[in-house]
Amino acid sequence: MNTDAIKELLYKIADDQLIIGHRNSEWTGMGPILEEDIAFSSMAQDKIGQSYALYQLLHDLGEDEPDQVAFMRKANQFKNSQLTELPNGEYDYSLLRHFLFDTAESIRFEFLAQSAYSPLALLAKKIQGELRYHTMHANTWIKQLGNANQESILRLQASLDQLFPFALGIFEPSPFENVLIEEKIFVGEKVIMQKWQEQIAKILNATELLIPSFSEPAIYGGRFGHHTEHLTLLLEEMSEVFRIDPTAEW
Amino acid sequence: MYGGGNTFDPITDTKQATEDPQKLQEFEARIERGEKIEPSDWMPDLYRKQLIRMIEQHAHSEIIGALPEGTWITRAPGFKRKLALMAKVQDEVGHAQLLYAAAETLGKSREQMIDDLLEGKSKYSNIFNYPAFTWADACFISWLVDAGAIVNQLANSKGSYGPYCRALERICVEESFHLKYGHHCVIHLATGTDIQRKMMQEALNRWWEPMMHFFGPPDKVSVHTEVLMKWKVKMSSNDQCRNQFLDMYVPKILELGLTIPDPLLRKNPETEQWEYTEPDWEVFKKVINGDGPCNEERLAVRRVAEARGKWVRQALLKPKTEYVTPLA
Amino acid sequence: MNKSLDPRINRLNIDKYPADLTRKVPLDQFGTYEVFTQSKTEQPYQHEGIVHAPSKEMAFIFAKEQFSRRMTCSGLFVVETKNIFVTATTENNINVYHTVSEKFDTTGHLEQYEFFHLLKRGKQHLHVGSIEARNAQEALALAKPAFSEEDPVLNAWIIKTKDILFSSEEDTIIWNTLPDKKFRNASAYKASDKIKAFKESQKSTL
Numbered sequence: 001m002n003t004d005a006i007k008e009l010l011y012k013i014a015d016d017q018l019i020i021g022h023r024n025s026e027w028t029g030m031g032p033i034l035e036e037d038i039a040f041s042s043m044a045q046d047k048i049g050q051s052y053a054l055y056q057l058l059h060d061l062g063e064d065e066p067d068q069v070a071f072m073r074k075a076n077q078f079k080n081s082q083l084t085e086l087p088n089g090e091y092d093y094s095l096l097r098h099f100l101f102d103t104a105e106s107i108r109f110e111f112l113a114q115s116a117y118s119p120l121a122l123l124a125k126k127i128q129g130e131l132r133y134h135t136m137h138a139n140t141w142i143k144q145l146g147n148a149n150q151e152s153i154l155r156l157q158a159s160l161d162q163l164f165p166f167a168l169g170i171f172e173p174s175p176f177e178n179v180l181i182e183e184k185i186f187v188g189e190k191v192i193m194q195k196w197q198e199q200i201a202k203i204l205n206a207t208e209l210l211i212p213s214f215s216e217p218a219i220y221g222g223r224f225g226h227h228t229e230h231l232t233l234l235l236e237e238m239s240e241v242f243r244i245d246p247t248a249e250w
Numbered sequence: 251m252y253g254g255g256n257t258f259d260p261i262t263d264t265k266q267a268t269e270d271p272q273k274l275q276e277f278e279a280r281i282e283r284g285e286k287i288e289p290s291d292w293m294p295d296l297y298r299k300q301l302i303r304m305i306e307q308h309a310h311s312e313i314i315g316a317l318p319e320g321t322w323i324t325r326a327p328g329f330k331r332k333l334a335l336m337a338k339v340q341d342e343v344g345h346a347q348l349l350y351a352a353a354e355t356l357g358k359s360r361e362q363m364i365d366d367l368l369e370g371k372s373k374y375s376n377i378f379n380y381p382a383f384t385w386a387d388a389c390f391i392s393w394l395v396d397a398g399a400i401v402n403q404l405a406n407s408k409g410s411y412g413p414y415c416r417a418l419e420r421i422c423v424e425e426s427f428h429l430k431y432g433h434h435c436v437i438h439l440a441t442g443t444d445i446q447r448k449m450m451q452e453a454l455n456r457w458w459e460p461m462m463h464f465f466g467p468p469d470k471v472s473v474h475t476e477v478l479m480k481w482k483v484k485m486s487s488n489d490q491c492r493n494q495f496l497d498m499y500v501p502k503i504l505e506l507g508l509t510i511p512d513p514l515l516r517k518n519p520e521t522e523q524w525e526y527t528e529p530d531w532e533v534f535k536k537v538i539n540g541d542g543p544c545n546e547e548r549l550a551v552r553r554v555a556e557a558r559g560k561w562v563r564q565a566l567l568k569p570k571t572e573y574v575t576p577l578a
Numbered sequence: 579m580n581k582s583l584d585p586r587i588n589r590l591n592i593d594k595y596p597a598d599l600t601r602k603v604p605l606d607q608f609g610t611y612e613v614f615t616q617s618k619t620e621q622p623y624q625h626e627g628i629v630h631a632p633s634k635e636m637a638f639i640f641a642k643e644q645f646s647r648r649m650t651c652s653g654l655f656v657v658e659t660k661n662i663f664v665t666a667t668t669e670n671n672i673n674v675y676h677t678v679s680e681k682f683d684t685t686g687h688l689e690q691y692e693f694f695h696l697l698k699r700g701k702q703h704l705h706v707g708s709i710e711a712r713n714a715q716e717a718l719a720l721a722k723p724a725f726s727e728e729d730p731v732l733n734a735w736i737i738k739t740k741d742i743l744f745s746s747e748e749d750t751i752i753w754n755t756l757p758d759k760k761f762r763n764a765s766a767y768k769a770s771d772k773i774k775a776f777k778e779s780q781k782s783t784l
Contacts, residue, residue, distance in 0.1 A: 029316035032559025035640035041340040042643040129751035152565035242327035250327035286700030321584040333761040361607040426764040434767035441776040566632035576628040
């Protein structure tokens, strides 16, 4: 199997999970409802845990230790989609991102459960339940707020419109797209995007929200290490203590 | 997590005199037998009032207590610490939820309690009004502030009110994770590099006095709480808790080669009691009355969190929902 | 406000928010739902506590993380507090079923009711079974023979099965990775070796 292609695939998924998990963890202790604070934090923990497992797979392929990889790389070495690095904004914004991202993520892992690269297939099967809860959570919230009152509908719509081109950027094709498909490691971004469109449409059509055009230009770059300035700041903050002495045990 | 030094209403005999003596006697006999009081049971007004106040303060302490450690949630070094700190701060929010629910069974709604917190009408543990300057401060809190809280909570979990005991049992199990995690962090800093060690010692120096304040003023100057002791609302005295904490944790601190910033600290072998420099209780009073280093920020953050969440709650509110008191 | 030590708080722009607080209207809050969990498939469902939620579905979402984020869980359900019929709590270890009247109202149509018992003050209510009846009073009377001779039941809750939102069989996978969340448990933080090694090194430097 093409190891470079596998590594590239693992990095982008792991980086996505780490960065969105980090962002979502910022809500801990500041959520809109106590119970939601707890639920959102659990999902952030799941994401960080999933990224750790993926970095561990990379380590098995010869990359550095997970801590070094996560805390010591520069922004341009990260392959996450830009969607995940944007600052949290208000709750509507974080919730909408969670919905758009996790729908894509659960489809991605559904396919990865069939991957010819068995360590990844195993991991995908294992975390299926976590992702089930994440999409259950997102769908329930979007349906509730997307049908509630004028303010919630307007807020969600504005966030949806802003985030949509970034969400389309999740599916930025990788340089190894064809190899991954040929070797049956990964079904490819096009297939994922197709299913994603169907699923988010299904949920959004049950609300008052209008779906932006799927053909609007996507914001790409993340998968190639091009990021907004927010990622640099996020990484500086995340590694502030770790970098005091990266060889120390904390 | 939670400290002593909770404020009780001054107790006057007139309040008790108005209660039905027959019912009061049965109530006290039940407590005497070691049975728990459940929400639907008859209880004296004073019992209800003081419990609401105590559980509410405890709940506020948890939700505010999420903030000092939360200071480092985005900067925890390494995966292991990152996951653990997220889970720990989450637990504090979870504890607040459980405790508000226990207080709700006594007839005060959660929103009222939160309002009272935001308006400064209701207290929370003083220690959370201090800043966490470095990662080591967060480690100190996770270990020793939680250790202090456990001393308190274990005592209270033997109290008389069923819903509070149930919440505390659950909380104590989770706190055992906090304690071990916090200890683990401190061990790594104290036995680590020179920078780490220095960081830890400095945090310890900063937090020692607030930690001594944590259990509340000395018994000899505390409000009389005999009836609350009899009703098993208050389960142990401030000095007992402080002494127990010192017994358990001074040796664990010293074995890590850290020093405690109190030259007078020693255990009197005859009395089995710890002797220490009396912390400045004027400072304690000042901080509890709102003039500590972080009081303003802590409440402002809660207020903003409430304000930012308002549209969410408003949107989901069903006009026909009847709020009924939770059962247990 | 001064700059916070917490970068998250600096991003909140606290000063933008008015300092005055409008007192919430009474009951500016959701109804409550009682939460029950089952730790393993052979165990009875146990009452855990409440969540505040605007609907059953949200209550379920909230309950899952508040009451089953540790240990193991094989099922969970929620029911709105107001839909629970509650008996009195008895005194002096009297079985509550001994106080149940043999006479009951016969209005309503047959539906299933779930039963929960409290056997000791301070403990949780546990699920004991279900019964078909036309109303809660009848359900209680029908259950009387079955529970009269057992350990004294101090308090019973009776809930119409259809008022409960249960976790579905296919959704039980949401608890699959609980055993992997070791970082939430005390057992993951052992460091006695480190202390020992440190003490050794202190000795050798003396």
